[in-house]
Amino acid sequence: MQVSQLAKKAGVSPDTVRFYTKEGLLRPTKSPENGYQNYSTSDFQRLTFARKARQLGFSLKEIQAILEQADNHHSPCPMVRGLFEKHLVKVEQQIEELQSLRRRMLDAVDVWQNMPDGVPDGQTICQLIENWDQHLPEEPQTCMTKDDKGGRHA
Numbered sequence: 001m002q003v004s005q006l007a008k009k010a011g012v013s014p015d016t017v018r019f020y021t022k023e024g025l026l027r028p029t030k031s032p033e034n035g036y037q038n039y040s041t042s043d044f045q046r047l048t049f050a051r052k053a054r055q056l057g058f059s060l061k062e063i064q065a066i067l068e069q070a071d072n073h074h075s076p077c078p079m080v081r082g083l084f085e086k087h088l089v090k091v092e093q094q095i096e097e098l099q100s101l102r103r104r105m106l107d108a109v110d111v112w113q114n115m116p117d118g119v120p121d122g123q124t125i126c127q128l129i130e131n132w133d134q135h136l137p138e139e140p141q142t143c144m145t146k147d148d149k150g151g152r153h154a
Contacts (some may be wrong), residue, residue, distance in 0.1 A: 006039040
């Protein structure tokens, strides 16, 4: 298969095929007659694998390491599980951070509905941002103390 044929078969652009070739994930042979790169069914398999791995959040470097394990006839599955667990923890942290940001944004929208527009006066730039948290209802505070391990408890 040539670049365009592999791209069509795999459902990607020819540029994607060229990129993965340049990065060493695909290993075409050069045709002695015309100098074109010819891709095998193995290249199709590797390209399809790389696409699926990218959809699951694996980086190019990680995909290369996984393929290297497979090329050396070692199961990459333990590595995949470990990497994936780390990715999942990171994604869950990002979701928590985004949920927290969403709550702050919703609070700000509520507060800003009742705040007048201000003009920069040398003391302020935009009072909506500078004062948004001063207009939030106060939450009950609990007494927090540090425990011996540096954590906090009520």
